[in-house]
Amino acid sequence: MIFKDYRQLIRSVDTPSRDYTGIIRYENWTAIPHGHPETVLLSIIECIHDNQVFVVLYPNENPEELKPQIDKLLTELAPERIDFFMRSSGSSGRPKFVARTLESWIRSFSAHRDAFGLSSTKSVFIPGPMVYSANLYHSLLSIWLHQKVYLCQSTHTATQTRAIQTYDIDTLFTVPTRLDLLFRTEHNLVSIKKIITVGERLQSQTIRFVIRHPNLVAYHYYGASELGQVSFAAYDEILHHSTLLGQPFDGVKIGISNKKDIIVTSEYAAVGYKDQGTVFDKGDLIDGLLYFKGRSDEQLNHYGRKIDLTPVRELLQEQPSVKGYCLRLHTSDKKEHYSIHIHSDEKLNESVLQSIHRIHKPSHITYYKSVVLTSAGKCDWNTTIKKRA
Numbered sequence: 001m002i003f004k005d006y007r008q009l010i011r012s013v014d015t016p017s018r019d020y021t022g023i024i025r026y027e028n029w030t031a032i033p034h035g036h037p038e039t040v041l042l043s044i045i046e047c048i049h050d051n052q053v054f055v056v057l058y059p060n061e062n063p064e065e066l067k068p069q070i071d072k073l074l075t076e077l078a079p080e081r082i083d084f085f086m087r088s089s090g091s092s093g094r095p096k097f098v099a100r101t102l103e104s105w106i107r108s109f110s111a112h113r114d115a116f117g118l119s120s121t122k123s124v125f126i127p128g129p130m131v132y133s134a135n136l137y138h139s140l141l142s143i144w145l146h147q148k149v150y151l152c153q154s155t156h157t158a159t160q161t162r163a164i165q166t167y168d169i170d171t172l173f174t175v176p177t178r179l180d181l182l183f184r185t186e187h188n189l190v191s192i193k194k195i196i197t198v199g200e201r202l203q204s205q206t207i208r209f210v211i212r213h214p215n216l217v218a219y220h221y222y223g224a225s226e227l228g229q230v231s232f233a234a235y236d237e238i239l240h241h242s243t244l245l246g247q248p249f250d251g252v253k254i255g256i257s258n259k260k261d262i263i264v265t266s267e268y269a270a271v272g273y274k275d276q277g278t279v280f281d282k283g284d285l286i287d288g289l290l291y292f293k294g295r296s297d298e299q300l301n302h303y304g305r306k307i308d309l310t311p312v313r314e315l316l317q318e319q320p321s322v323k324g325y326c327l328r329l330h331t332s333d334k335k336e337h338y339s340i341h342i343h344s345d346e347k348l349n350e351s352v353l354q355s356i357h358r359i360h361k362p363s364h365i366t367y368y369k370s371v372v373l374t375s376a377g378k379c380d381w382n383t384t385i386k387k388r389a
Contacts, residue, residue, distance in 0.1 A: 002048060002049065002102070002106075003045055003048070003140065003143045003144060004146070005146070006042075006045050006143050007042070009142075009143050009146065009147065009148050009149055010038055010041060010042065010139075010143070010148075010149050010151065011038075011148060011149065011150045011151065011167070012036065012037075012038040012150075012151055012152070013125075013150050013151070013152045013159070013160075013162075013163035013166075013167065014036075014152055014153055014154045014159055014163075015036075016035070016036035016038055016039050016153075021033050022043075023043050023046075023047070023054075024063050025052075026063075026067060028053060028071065028074050029052070029053040029054065029055060029070055029071075029074065029085075030047050030052045030053065030054045030055070031054075031055055031057055031063035031066070032044060032047070032054055032055065032056045032057060032130075033057050033061075033063075034056075034057050034058060034059040034060070034061070034129065034131065036151075036153045037126070037128065037129055037130050037135070037139075037151035037152070037153055038151045040056060040129070040130040040131075041130055041136070041139055041149075041151065044056070044084075044130065044136065045140075045143075047084075048083065048102060053074070053082050053083060053084060053085070054083075054084045054085075055070060055084065055085045055097070056086075056129075056130055056131045056136070057131070058131055069097065070085065070097070073085070073097060073099060077099055077271055077272055080099070080271050080272070081101055081271075082099045082100070082101065082271055083100060083101050083102040083103075084099075084100055084102070085097040085098065085099055085100070086098050086100055086133040086136075086225060087131065087133065087225070088133075088224075088225030088226065098225045098226055098270045098271075099270060099271040099272060100270050100271060101271060104228065104267075104268045104269065104270065105137060105140065105141075105228075105268070106144065107251070107267060107268055108228055108229060108249070108251065108267070108268040109141050109144050109145075110250075111229070111249045111250040111251050111252075112141055112229060112249065113141070113145060114250065115219070115221075115232050115249055115250075116194065116196055116219050116232070117194070117217070118141075118145060118147075118171070118194075119145070121142075121145065121147050121170060121171045121194065122147060122148065122170055123147060123148040123149075123150060123167065123168070123169045123170055123171065124138065124142045124147055124148070124149050124150065124169070124171045124172070124173060125150045125152070125160075125163060125164055125167075125169040125171070125172050125173070125174075126138055126139055126142075126149060126150070126151055126152075126173045126174075127151075127152040127154075127155075127160050127174055127178065128152075128174070128175075128178075129153070133225060134173075134175075134198050134199065135173070138173045138196070139151070147171075148167075150163060150167055150169055155178075155373075157181045157182055160178075160182055161182060164182075164191060164192060165190070165191070168191045169191055169192065170191055170192060170193045170194065171192070171193065171194040171195075171196070172192055172194070172195045172196070173195075173196045173197075173198075174195075174197060175197060175198065175199045175200060175378055176197050176199065176200045176201070176202050176203070176206055176220075177200060177323075177324065177373065177378060177379060179195070179197060179206055179210070180203075180205070180206055180209070180323065189213055189216060192216060193215060193216060193217065194216070194217050194218070194219075195210060195216065195217075195218040195219070195235075196218070196219050196220075196221070197218070197219070197220045197221075198220065198221050198222075198223065199378055200324065200378055200379070201292075201313070201317060202220055202235070202238055202317070203317055203319075203322060203323065203324070204239060204242065204317055204318045204319070204320065205319075205320040205321075205322075205323075207235045207236075207238060207239045208239065210235055211235050211236050211239065217234070218234065218235040219232050219233065219234055219235070220232065220233060220235065220238060220246075221233075221246070221249075222245040222246065222290070222292075224264070224279045224280075225270065226269065226270045226273050227264045227266045227268070227269050227270070227273065227279065228252075228266050228268035228269060228270070229249050229252070229268065230245070230248060230249070230252055230254065230262075230264050230266070230279070230290070231245045231246040231247055231248050231249065231252070231254065231290045232246045232247065232249065233245065233246030233247070233289075241291070242313075242314050242317045242318065243291045243292045243293070243310060243313070243314060244289060244290075244291055244292075245283065245289075245290040245291060245292050246289060246290060247288060247289055247290070248288075248290070251266065251267040251268060252264060252265070252266045252267070252268070253265040253266075254285060254290050255285070256283055256284060256285045257278070259282075260282040260283065260284070260293055261278045261279075261281075261282060261283075262278065262279045262281050262282065262283040262290070263278050264278075264279060280295060281293075281294070281295050282294050282295070282308070292310070292313075293308060293310050294308055294309050294310045294313065307359055307360065309327055309338065309360060311356075311357065311360055312327065312340070312356060312360050312362075313327070315352065315355065315356065316340070316342070319344075319348065319352065321344045321345065321346050321348070322342055322343070322344050322348075323343040323344055324342075324343040324371065324379045325340060325341060325342045325343065326340075326341040326379070326381040326385075327339075327340060327341075327362075328340075328341065328385070330363065337362070337363040338362055338363065339362050339363050339364050339365070339366065340362045340364075340365045340366070341365075341366050341368065341381060341384070341385060342365060342366070342367050342368065343368050343369075343370075343371045343379065344367055344368075344369075345369055346367075347367055348365070353365075366385075366388065368384060368388065371384045372384045372387065
């Protein structure tokens with residue numbers, strides 16, 4: 001068995017749903033319906049041990065509608081070995097499936113363990129669904145390290161906090177959005193010694209809250225579904241350099257093109273990506289450290305001049321009241337402009353707005369006291385903005 005004693009290592013902190021319909025087997029692949037993370041993870045490992053290609057479904061997703069797409073991908077990628085398909089927003093920003101081998105993940109486990117010092121970890125809390133590939137990755141990594149994995153479907157802060165306290169969990173893996181909600185009071189952090197986050201950019205308020213605890217070590221890492229984990233940095237480093245994406249993981253090389261595109265060469269690339277690819281972000285490489293310079297779709301064209309919106313991002317990340325934000329480009333009368341959408345209980349101070357350089361001024365700013373979250377706990381800005389419209 002690849003993952004030994006996995007049934008003894010997987011724990012649920014809330015009650016798995018009883019209406020789980022079970023896996024659906026097709027000729028060349030298996031669909032794993034949405035359900036409690038524990039139930040889904042057990043089904044995934046069963047598929048791994050049976051050498052079955054699998055896809056984890058979103059809630060209420062019909063596998064029959066996916067079948068033509070998955071069958072086509074399997075045909076196109078043959079005779080490459082494929083163990084599973086994962087979801088990705090893709091380098092183009094459009095949702096798609098990415099084919100992976102389990103071996104590519106297992107090869108990266110050692111680099112991940114060493115980067116975050118996970119050898120001493122005894123238990124890991126991973127809230128959220130397995131359809132979020134980072135949750136699945138860290139669950140399998142923890143089992144590979146023979147650590148107890150505590151899973152939770154509930155998004156209620158009280159349930160998650162109680163689980164951490166009850167099971168004396170020492171490591172937390174989550175997305176930044178959930179971090180603020182989870183640790184409201186200092187006593188909640190008594191057992192937690194390590195936090196690992198991925199995905200959204202960290203806000204300065206979140207970082208300051210975490211690093212004030214002397215016995216707590218926290219890391220944030222950057223990656224792309226097609227290329228795997230790319231780089232990582234400690235929270236205190238990010239606090240001093242808000243655009244820092246960090247140093248590359250072992251087995252990863254980072255380059256910057258003439259157009260400032262981030263180019264990644266990785267031993268852990270997905271099937272069909274030939275170990276190298278360009279992510280959908282701009283960056284700089286200084287003294288071996290990667291810095292974020294904005295997404296390719298977040299640069300204004302001002303009379304033929306490309307305007308980088310990184311200074312705006314840095315400003316927003318430094319504001320304690322800002323829980324999250326989104327920059328949106330618009331074109332009207334053949335001119336490009338952009339808007340800022342902010343998750344906050346209060347508006348930005350006038351002095352902050354005045355500090356934005358005139359070439360970076362947004363067309364408008366919209367504030368949201370609440371936002372729609374994806375099943376992975378990230379802010380779903382598309383849905384949030386549409387609901388306001």
